Amino acid sequence: MLIPISNTPRDYSWGSTDLIARLQGREPTGSPEAEIWYGDHPGDPSDVVGAGGGTLDAALSAAGEPRLPFLLKLLAAGSSLSIQAHPTRAQAREGFAREEAAGIPRDAADRLYRDDNHKPEVIVALSDEFRALVGIRDLAATRRLIAALGDGPALTRLDALLAGDDPERAVRGALEWALTEATPADVDELTGDLARATDAEFAPEIEALRTAASDFPGDRGLFVALLMNLVVLHRGEALFAPAGVLHAYQSGLGVELMAASDNVLRGGLTPKHVDVPELLRVLDPTVGPAPLVAPRAVSSRAGETGAAAEFAPPVPDFALTRVELAGDPVAVQLRGAAIVLATAGEVSVEDGDERVALAPGDAVYVGGGVREVVLAGAGEAFVAQPGALVEA
Incomplete structure (x- = not known):
């Protein structure tokens, strides 16, 4: 089952005014375009393209498909995001229950735990340089x-x-x-x-x-940023932000994949609420280099000329495969429902008798028990799917 999806860029103030537009081959709007969400997250579910329209969450519910354990994004930073860390799943469950019991509205500005899930995330650079502050420097x-x-x-x-x-x-x-x-x-x-x-x-x-x-004039978070590693990723390189690790993306375009959660503990460079005791409670204060993620080659069928490499952090929620296409098809094995996002050139996605053509910025949901998806064309695409780890 293939369901083409799209979404509207989110206009957060830190967003770039041109990076997403350039990837999609259109004129910039003049306003910040920070993120495009691909998935069924209730905060901004993707729109179904054709086939009656609607949103992806509604389409999956109608088809009896389970909710996705991840959220895929295009992220374009024109200035720094807030310094932040995310809780472990156990911390999220405890914090969510505590705030529910206290009666704090889930959309309140000072609400910290909007769900009971953790939010590890990986980002792969699409721009020639992607800058971030990640982890505590030596x-x-x-x-x-x-x-x-x-x-x-x-x-x-x-x-x-x-x-x-x-x-x-x-x-x-x-x-x-x-x-x-x-x-x-x-x-x-x-x-x-x-x-x-x-x-x-x-x-x-x-x-x-x-x-x-x-x-961020006058922001105390400047001292926090002083303690953090500056990382400069080049195209195709990736970093991983596990639970408790401080991070703040600075500039550039990337493909981001995370567990389906909206739990954020902020630590400065933001006008939003900062809860210092709770941040320190979830913080991982380990000192050392930033947690980069090296891709591993994914085996291809005999005769395939494309290249596929998987970024697989040590979490069960997700893994991200980058596929470079050079004309011949490349098959990607799936462990569950997936989303394929095109980021360059012309890419087609095939599932048995179904075929969907994607331009940069277009995506398609792959479900219905499919265990292999075939990508063809000349360009680049990313396949988001569940991770190989089984949660204890």
Whole structure:
């Protein structure tokens, strides 16, 4: 069963004004276009193209198909998203039950747990560069960056908090100070230090922090961003944000796949609600490099000239296969219902007697117990489906 789907770009303020339009080969609207959602998530289910229209969630319910465990997106960042972390499934269940019992409306601005699911996510770069802040940088490196910026009261205090023998305790202490005690004068101090800084070792990090300071003036999250790894992905590279890991995408176009959830704990660079105690409760304070994901080659049939590679983080909810097509068909084995999204060229998707042609930005749901989908054409597509892991 093939169901062509589409959706309207979401106009979040951080969205790019041209990246999605360029991928789809149309003129930009002039407004931010941040994300296109592909799936049955109740927050913005995809529209069914043809066959009576409606939304994908309604179509799947009518056909007796189960809900998707994932949500696929095109994401186009023109400026930084909020710094955020997501809970584990156990934390989400506890938090959701707590807020339900308290009677907090699910659409309330200060609601933290809108469902009882976790929200790990993977993103694969489509633009030549995709920039993100992900995870907590090695503390010795961060202290070198602080030394390069200056020795004013705020940075001296932050450096002292990071100097302890227990890195995870130091991270928690630094984050708590940054989000509860840092003053507007402290943020101004850091902003001024960034404007004057010329350190060669951390030039990309300083530039990213300058941009954040300009986009979010006076925001305490600037100190949080100072602690995080700057990652620059090139086209086809990916990173994974598991539960508890701080992250904030900065700029670029990517394909994002996540568990079907809307649970976000924010940590700055945002006008939205920041609950510091709850953020620190779900936080993974592990120090180290950003969690990148290397693809593994997916076996093809004899004679196929395309290439397929799967990004498979250690979660059961999803895996993402990138397929590069060079004219001959490529078969992708499926573990359950899937969504195929075209991102370049001309791609067709075949399921037995059904065939759907896709242009960049078009997608199709593949269901009905199908265990193999065949892609053909010349271009690029991504196949989102359940992961290979079985949840305990």
